[in-house]
Amino acid sequence: MSQPHESDRLIRGRQALAAIDGEAGEKVISALADIAPDFATYLLEFPFGDIYSRPGLDLRSRETATIAALTAMGTAPAQLKVHIEAGLNVGLSREEIVEIIMQMAVYAGFPAALNGLFVAREAFTAREGNAETST
Structure with a gap:
C-alpha cells in the first residue's frame, strides 16, 4: 500500500517491481532498508517508476534486453x-533465456555467456x- 506522501514515480515503481520481480524485488528493497533506504527509493x-513503466516496450522485451545486458556486463x-x-x-521461457544468454557469446565473449x-x-x-516447496 502506498503512503500518502509517495510520489507518482514511487507508486508506479512499486507497482512495476511487484509485477516484474515479485518477492525477489521486495527482498532487494528490504535488504537496503538498514543501509541505504534512499537508494531503495531511487x-x-x-528504473521501475520511470523506465520500466514507459510505453513502447512490453515487460517481456524489457527483461530480454536486461538479461542480455547483465550477461554481457559479466559483473x-x-x-x-x-x-x-x-x-x-x-x-x-527457459529456452528463450538460454538463447538470449548464448547470443551474448557473440558480442561479449564465451566467458560472459x-x-x-x-x-x-x-x-x-x-x-x-x-515450486516443489509450495506444492
Whole structure:
C-alpha cells in the first residue's frame, strides 16, 4: 500500500517491481532498508517508476534486453539471477533465456555467456525448489 506522501514515480515503481520481480524485488528493497533506504527509493523511482513503466516496450522485451545486458556486463550475477526470475515472471521461457544468454557469446565473449548460463541454471534450480516447496 502506498503512503500518502509517495510520489507518482514511487507508486508506479512499486507497482512495476511487484509485477516484474515479485518477492525477489521486495527482498532487494528490504535488504537496503538498514543501509541505504534512499537508494531503495531511487531504485523504485527511476528504473521501475520511470523506465520500466514507459510505453513502447512490453515487460517481456524489457527483461530480454536486461538479461542480455547483465550477461554481457559479466559483473552482476546477483542482478542477473533476479532478472532471469523476472523474465520467467513476465513470460519468457527457459529456452528463450538460454538463447538470449548464448547470443551474448557473440558480442561479449564465451566467458560472459558461460557465467550467464551458470547463473541461469541457479535461477532455474531455485525456482524448481520453490515450486516443489509450495506444492
